[in-house]
Amino acid sequence: MPELAEVEFYRRQWDKASGQKILSVHVNGKARVLRGTDVAALEKTLRCASMLGSEAHGKQLMFRFSNGGWLGVHLGMTGDLLVEPADAPVLKHDHLVLRQATQSLVFRDPRQFGRLLFHKGKEAPDWWQNRAVEILSPQFTLALVQTFLSRHARAPIKAILLMQNGFPGVGNWMADEILWRSKIHPNRPAGRLRGDEVKRLHAQTRFVCRQSMRIVGLKNGDLPKSWLFQHRWEKGGKCPVDGSALRREEIGGRTTCWCPSCQKRR
């Protein structure tokens, strides 16, 4: 599920627990999502700690706890952060459950492409430093995008939009939405885009992020029918702009949807 806006929505779910104490921790240390993390330290530090707050950066989430606990969460393809009743049973794919007086915070991920990281200390851990420029920050400039595209000049633009160090938070559907709005064919080499096309790409990247954060990120609302998102998986889906039959093909390793008349191959 989770791209930029959904990640923010999930952050808010768990952030409801901000300021509340954790009474006990249930963690499945053998779960793949915990590979490479110090599960014992996680368990020991979070028990009886309070959540201080949280942040999202692209698809990365970070929850801060008293006692110097830093919990990193990546939702992968099927990850989910839920607030369940205090006595909710631990289900098959619940890899971490934080019990509180009135609720349980659950990290669930059937496919386990997600990941949990843990760090204890006063300073932010490596994985929460030196992060990419966020798309909605003022530093995400046209020049920054141009530089990034020229560094990956031969790869298809669709693949470039999926790179988290250039476009943090953008995933498969957002990349398609951005290209469709920019009227750029997903298979165009990034370095061959004209100046006006890069300009549109930059503007539409920000537009898609801003709007989806407003609509999906705040209350998990539905995007308008005028978005490609609402048609990309429909059988016989049509372009919301001109009614052309949408095309689907694997580009940059992911199924890609585009409008062949709005997004020309040149």
Place this chain on the structure above:
DNA sequence: TACAATGTTTTAAG
């Protein structure tokens, strides 16, 4: 059945 799924990470090749 076989394939595909809102994502990284690893491996290999150029």
Place this chain on the structure above:
DNA sequence: CCTTAAAACATTGT
């Protein structure tokens, strides 16, 4: 060392 492409990862649903 850098870029790019493909396979791998694990589970579920169509």
